[in-house]
Amino acid sequence: MIDPKVLRDDPDRVRAAQAKRGLSDEVVDRALAADTARREAIATFESKRGEQKQLGKQIPQAQGDEKAALLARTKDLAAEVKAAEAAQTEADETWRAALMEIPNLAADESPAGGEDDYVVLETVGTPPVFDFEPRDHVELGRMLGAIDLERGAKVSGSRFYFLTGVGAQLEFALINMAMDQARNAGFTQMVVPSLVKPRAMEGTGFLGQAADDVYRIEGQDLYLVGTSEVPLAAYHSDEILDSAQLPLRYAAFSPCFRKEAGSHGKDTRGIFRVHWFDKVEMFVYTTVEESYAEHQRLLAWEKEFLDKLELCYRVIDVAAGDLGLSAQRKFDCEAWIASQGRYRELTSASNCTDFQTRRLDTRRRDENGDIAPVATLNGTLCSTNRPIIALLETHQQEDGSVRVPEALRPYLGGLEVLKPVTA
Known part of the structure; x- marks a missing residue:
């Protein structure tokens, strides 16, 4: 609050x-x-x-x-x-x-307005140009034996899918590369619960304006998380942290679940907007004063990951009206999706200042022994479904094969090209 x-x-x-x-x-x-x-x-x-x-x-x-x-x-x-x-x-x-x-007070630098009032801060790379008719990720996924949407719908309903063969290998490769990068940057790796109590959801701001997008387990008073930000923010609830230990940086893997309640009719093709996906999330506890510089560092780590995937992307400063309840400022990295002819969100980095920690009663003891506020920040390093889309569509070749970015090859056993298994 x-x-x-x-x-x-x-x-x-x-x-x-x-x-x-x-x-x-x-x-x-x-x-x-x-x-x-x-x-x-x-x-x-x-x-x-x-x-x-x-x-x-x-x-x-x-x-x-x-x-x-x-x-x-x-x-x-x-x-x-x-x-x-x-x-x-x-x-x-x-x-x-x-x-x-009352939402967190948006930063002075955040643009005013709604979803379409963002400001582009930077564009990295140029959209790929093909000398053939490019395919979308649905067709490429079928040819590669990587994505099975029909059986996903049969088993679980719309907006669900199976990753098969090289598709499953791609997910594990992306997760492992993200976790290695996070560990090398000093993050503590974590695997966190996907079910949390109401206080964790409320404390992170997901039972307010975002409540309709949350899955609740009836009869158990538990919620499925839409991001590991939730359990990580509650990890130090009701604690007083030692300022000398800050920043505390965590990188967590978890499955994520979202109703996508407000997206009826949007992005219905493929695996761009789904009810379940896996994600590696960065989360930081630090001082409010240091949080602004840490926000830039989170963005830099996200850009580093996208650079490794050799993607064309842009960074936007999200407008105040499109911020979540807890965020004071948010940067999104949007990758070029060839089949859509536009940039789409792959990662985001938010500074929540002391908004979540006030709700969850997380504080710190400073060098004078006084109790002081703690800031939290979160940043997506890799949500696996959307990078898979961008990878397949950006690096596709005329025969339906897909070139593997050099940095990802060690995580795929040295594989340089994903080859079709069907025409």
Whole structure:
């Protein structure tokens, strides 16, 4: 959640941040009113409790009618204290609920507007030019015996698939190359749970505006994660970290599950937008002050990975209205997809500052022994389905074979070309 002090001291800044995202500032006024009501409820409860304590001291010294009156007042006051405590609890819950609705304050550098208002920061490489009619990844996947969409739909429904033969080998190769790069960059490798409790989902901001895209396990109060960002953000919940150990960098592998609730009719062909995929995610705990430089480092690691795959891509600064609830700023790397004739998202890197850690109660102890905020950042190193698409379509050859980028060859047993198994 945002810092309550910012809301109280500079509500206009929060209103401006809402406007930049294209959101109403009604929740700001509601949160301020709830904060005032909460403070009043606390004062009333403390006043009643103070009176109760004073009466408790007076009764042993009182006699006769005075004592009887004090005892009668004590009985009435006990009910008033109980009611005041209940009112305080309700006011606190109302205030917290309103505060939890407010997204992270978008960075000054983030463009205002929605999905189409991004700013292109950099373009790397040039889109491939073919002297033959290029195929899309669905046709290439069929020819290579790599992707089976028909049986995926038969077994699990739409937006599911099987990776077979060289397709499965490609996934493992991409994961292993991503994990090796992360380890060499100083990340601790992890395999994380794909099922988490509600607090982990809420703490990372995935039960607000993104709730419709989340799978819930009925009867168990568990959720399937759409990214390993969720278990990694909750990994140090309710802990006080040692500032001397920061940054803590983790790279996690996990399957990811998304309903794609808002994508009806979009990207229905192939494996671009699916309900399940595997991913290697980078996640960092650091100081708020250092988070901005760390954000650039995450982006650099993502670019390094895409360079190894010899892809043409661009980097965009995502507009405020297209940020998730937790992100203060986000960079996307979009690769050229030949069959679509446009750039599509492969990776993203977000700075969430101290938004998630406030919700999950993760803090740090600084060099002076004081408690201070912690920032979190996340970045996709490799979500396997989309790099497979970009690889196949970018490096395809006229006969349906696909050249393997040099950096990936050691992870495929030295294989230089993927050859068709069917015409």
